[in-house]
């Protein structure tokens with residue numbers, strides 16, 4: 067590219083940054099101005115808060131655009147050129163210019179920017195030239211042109227890749243441990259998904275490295291830009307498989323200027339519960355099955371109890387009795403109300419208190435009106451006017467007393483307890499009898515797997531069950547009351563904060579003038595203000611959504627969607643009543659026994675026949691040589707008729723052959739193409755079992771020497787992970803750290819590497835990876851598809867390797 071051309075682009079890019087700086091100053095000044103004014107009515111104060119929040123958000127967006135502000139230019143056959151970048155920049159003087167003035171920079175999400183991602187030589191869409199502009203800081207460092215107008219240029223056939231040079235530069239760069247955005251190099255098949263106008267469930271099936279994660283995140287940014295009013299209020303939820311993965315992707319949306327998105331795992335979706343416990347994959351798989359809907363429902367019903375004969379209530383007024391027939395009548399009455407368990411409890415309380423109060427009155431009656439007393443009065447027992455000494459008011463008084471009697475409380479709790487979801491599930495898991503009663507569909511062995519200590523921590527697989535239980539139990543008044551009180555206290559604290567800020571930032575000039583210095587705090591106290599603005603909540607949409615189990619999100623994005631269990635899907639569909647979702651995943655990578663082997667199986671219970679499938683077919687992560695080995699291995703494992711246990715890609719329900727969708731997932735894996743070659747195959751090294759740790763340590767050292775700045779992952783079967791981590795001398799991570807994302811060398815069980823990528827990967831003992839997981843073929847496929855530059859296989863003898871791995875040569 068000529069110097070003059072570089073200089074011309076530099077001049078334009080510099081102008082864009084000047085404009086960006088100008089807009090930042092403007093937004094800062096507006097924010098300062100808003101914060102400076104502190105007088106006015108309470109309503110005005112709140113409005114000012116909202117304005118300040120808007121300015122702050124705008125400032126954040128402008129700051130996020132600093133890196134790679136402008137990355138492209140489109141020259142059209144007719145009309146002026148357009149520059150494309152991270153955000154739109156209006157022409158100088160912003161609002162003062164006419165509405166239709168050409169912007170200085172087009173937001174990548176604007177419809178007019180679309181040809182930047184879609185135009186090809188065969189379908190140029192009026193584009194004559196597409197230019198990729200690479201910058202470092204504010205400096206233009208490279209320009210790459212694609213001439214799309216064949217008539218003028220006589221260029222050869224269309225190239226499939228958009229901005230190939232920029233793309234290759236991005237793909238060949240060392241991995242940092244954090245995912246970056248791809249706005250500058252989105253490819254056409256990805257763009258179609260990012261901008262899809264489909265308003266239902268969109269499923270994106272794509273092999274490893276096809277950009278599913280990155281496309282899903284750009285779709286979130288695109289939807290927030292295009293439907294901002296709708297989505298800013300309801301929020302967007304992005305679900306990832308684990309917290310490490312969430313941290314891997316957490317920078318992408320802020321870099322695209324979007325902060326209002328809630329990133330969560332399924333385990334993070336029950337406010338107030340930290341689901342950080344662990345359990346066996348078998349137990350988790352059972353908890354994920356659809357049959358657990360019936361189990362939870364039965365567990366609730368089982369807590370609506372009737373005594374086998376009589377329940378004694380040792381009240382202060384004497385021992386009272388609730389017999390089976392009475393309890394059955396009351397239970398049926400409460401069930402017939404069709405109210406949720408906790409909401410129906412008042413019916414039970416009312417009815418049983420009536421029964422007990424009447425009984426207490428009768429007993430007292432009887433004790434006072436003993437036959438001899440009646441005889442003295444010359445009366446026969448049973449004469450109405452004297453046998454009932456207590457009128458309705460007296461009975462009501464008994465009732466009130468009983469309502470405070472601990473023994474009566476205990477009896478009510480036994481018959482129909484108020485239950486939180488946590489109480490219900492902990493009670494179920496800790497009792498073999500309760501499990502046997504609620505889960506007859508499970509085998510004894512399966513029920514034994516669910517047994518646990520009532521104080522054991524919650525696991526991610528518990529969360530959909532807690533959610534299910536919450537749906538059946540309804541609000542427990544105790545919890546609802548505590549929550550309402552906490553919310554009220556929060557609002558008061560916030561209102562007090564507003565008043566303090568208003569007071570603190572009052573104009574000094576006014577201080578001498580008593581009247582003029584009247585502050586909002588003089589007119590209204592925090593409690594009033596909080597009450598007046600109950601509906602105003604200072605938290606962001608994402609924060610409010612995170613704290614509310616019943617929040618309905620505007621859009622839900624699920625990454626690694628193949629891993630979710632049927633119970634997790636039920637929870638997610640409850641959180642998204644509009645059913646507007648983007649699900650990305652790869653059936654060929656399902657590792658979880660409760661996960662999916664067919665998209666129909668997942669979606670038909672929720673949106674039968676009403677979802678759309680899109681595919682991604684190009685692998686951007688791996689060189690063609692690695693991809694070929696990985697897909698050949700997978701094809702061999704999933705078509706071989708009689709592989710030993712663990713080799714076949716068994717669906718969770720254990721019956722038989724892969725479904726049609728699974729087959730198509732496999733075919734998709736086989737037809738994946740890669741965008742680059744490196745000229746060398748993966749290597750394979752066989753070592754004796756005794757020398758494995760030592761040789762591995764040497765291999766790691768050699769790889770690190772080759773890698774420079776890059777990152778290396780040793781991927782192992784779960785059972786070998788700790789031993790091999792010690793051999794390689796990888797330090798144990800502190801709690802809360804993510805060595806997977808930070809350290810140059812990491813040793814991971816395959817499941818931990820899902821969704822991640824590394825410059826170099828050593829896959830250890832592939833045969834054991836195959837044998838250990840419930841879907842071993844998928845796990846091995848995941849392991850073989852994590853490397854961007856270097857891939858080696860290390861194994862011991864004695865375990866037969868898939869042919870495509872056995873054929874690999876030792877390292878040179």
Ligand SMILES: Nc1ncnc2c1ncn2[C@@H]1O[C@H](COP(=O)(O)OP(=O)(O)OP(=O)(O)O)[C@@H](O)[C@H]1O
Pocket residue numbers: 233236237246248251252253256272273274275276277278279280281652655686687820821822823851
């Ligand atoms: N258009 C693109 N431009 C530049 N890089 C891209 C592009 N598409 C994908 N990539 C890169 O390819 C790599 C793989 O992408 P990503 O992790 O999103 O794939 P995936 O389909 O989710 O993979 P997996 O199923 O293995 O988790 C990432 O480094 C991503 O940044």
